[in-house]
Amino acid sequence: MNARNAMAASATLHCLTGCAIGEILGLMIGTAAGFSNTATIALSVALAFVFGYLLSTLPLVQGGVAFAAALKVVLAADTLSILTMEVVDNAVMALVPGAMEAGLVNPIFWLSMMLALSVAFVVAFPVNRALIDRGKGHALTHGMHTGHDRRGPTLQTGTLAVGVIAFLLGGLVVSIADELEGAPAPPAHGASR
Template identity: 60%
Template sequence: MHSDHVHRMPTTDRHAGHGRNAVPWAAAVQATLHCLTGCAIGEVLGMVIGTSLGLSTWATVALAVALAFVFGYALTMRGVLRAGLTFRRALRVALAADTVSIAVMELVDNAVLVGVPGAMEAGVGSAFFWLSLAAALAVAFVVTLPVNRWLMGRGLGHAVVHAHH
């Protein structure tokens, strides 16, 4: 399952990190995939609900973003709750670990999706809708990956979760 993956702490590499903790790209990919999982669940659910109900583009985007944050935080909390943290502490860890990553991912994927002419209007029965959504999430992953690596190298973002596993 998603939360059972192995976390690796950043390693110090003075050359790659210019004197700071350089995070291996594999660790950043893992953290970004974690973010993508929660974001994609919420994003897809929000887009399907909003599009199916005929909500406006912006109402659909707002719903998708809200659900992406809920599912993103929930996935992180699930793992740290298993590690024995109280609900309140787990929520604080999730907020610290995921807020920037989810925000970047959601900003990018929704900008791409809204920017594809006709994607939002295509409807959930259209391959064009699904391909556009998949492409938007892929672009968001690529943009968020270096952000997560940078955050983790400074002990922020997903690196906060490492202390609790």
Template identity: 60%
Template sequence: MGHESHSHDQHAQRHGHHVGDGRALTRTAIKATAHCLTGCAIGEVLGMVIGTALGWSSGATVILAIALAFVFGYSLTIVPVLRVGIGFGAALGVALAADTVSIAVMEIVDNAIMVVIPGAMAAGLTSPLFWGALAASLAIAFVVTVPVNRVLIRRGKGHAVVHQYHH
């Protein structure tokens, strides 16, 4: 993946940021994390709803939620990259480089929270406990993942890889 070799300086210059501009870097990290959260939330909610509706165990439901979070998270990166004429293999490589760490961190945090909140996984789809725990777990995962994405972007990795295809 030759695209990963871009330095933070090159990334910052392409996006009009001054090198060392911490606020601009933080804004970029927040946008990248929001992008990640969108795909993760779609997959996470869908997985939790399917697993809970089918009466699956917490473990099976979490595995489904994680799998779907990765599918939807990667899809939200792959589709726009494909639209600029990049082949599927290259687009998949960009998505893997851009989103893997971010999605993994987000999934570890939000699923751990769902499992440790007493009764959340067993509460059922009509329960405010289920939906409140799910919303809180995604919000906390977002807050935890922003600094991770900030570090990755500063190093020219993570979501920084995909930016060259958006501009």
């Protein structure tokens, strides 16, 4: 993988991780609070932007960049990527029959979320690549902070991405277990009907 593709993959994974954290948190809060689908989606999108920006801003601040300067660069660098992911992710969730109504203990929700985030990654990658080719997007943050690994995702981003994947799989496992627990037991072998 060439350096620009690696940087685009890193930028896309970085945005995806923040988006996933914000969206899942928003969906959990909205579902638990009994919000409407529209209010839940609005909360999820807002939190996706917050966490997306936060995951990009913190490494710059840790590298010695002032918070306001770091946030200004991150807003310019990540907004189009996060926006692309949010549009695609929410469109996929809306298009999968029953995904929005499924609830957090239904495997349809978790499988749909995994599909939506995967499609969002695929669509946002060329957006990030085009921004990097123009010296915009994630390339802006590389000029501010030299601790970032230009070859690919940072350990911090990779660790967070693994955590998000584990959380999604955990949600899927719990929802499948809940479905199985609620299913009627099969008749015992040799039992009369």
